């Protein structure tokens with residue numbers, strides 16, 4: 001189902017950013033073309049080179065980087081996307097998109113896309129339960145954005161609770177379902 005589909009994967013600055021590598025590989029194994037956009041903060045956790053090597057495509061971080069050919073990159077990626085996945089999604093990106101903020105490559109491209117957008121949040125349990133984060137999630141759901149909920153378990157901050165990124169394998173299964181059935 002993912003064969004020759006263009007999946008744009010947004011990676012944000014959370015400790016689970018390394019798990020996005022497995023998502024890229026899994027999507028590629030199913031024949032998808034994967035284009036990674038990282039936030040600047042995500043590059044503190046993992047390098048663009050890793051995603052470029054795994055995806056076999058250029059990785060974009062900077063909105064104002066001079067492109068190789070004339071191409072307004074956030075618009076071309078936004079148009080190219082058959083599906084847009086943000087994994088892991090920080091509280092910050094969820095808050096920005098929910099409030100119309102487009103101040104970096106990832107948030108700007110999400111704003112410009114007409115494809116389905118799926119967020120897979122990952123964060124500390126108190127952050128996840130924060131009413132502002134929950135309100136932002138509910139607002140985005142109301143506007144038709146999709147969520148793959150985090151799971152419970154041991155978190156990087158040494159507490160047990162909800163906030164772990166869903167397993168990459170399950171994220172890929174859900175992406176397949178969304179492409180096939182049109183809903184999660």
Ligand SMILES: Cc1cc2nc3c(=O)[nH]c(=O)nc-3n(C[C@H](O)[C@H](O)[C@H](O)COP(=O)(O)O)c2cc1C
Nearest residue numbers: 012013014015039041042090091092093122123124
């Ligand atoms: C070690 C470390 C781990 C972090 N993990 C997370 C996380 O899992 N989820 C989250 O929402 N923010 C996390 N943050 C905070 C984000 O990096 C911060 O909110 C940042 O502004 C997010 O930027 P971005 O959304 O543009 O990538 C973490 C910060 C540090 C220093």
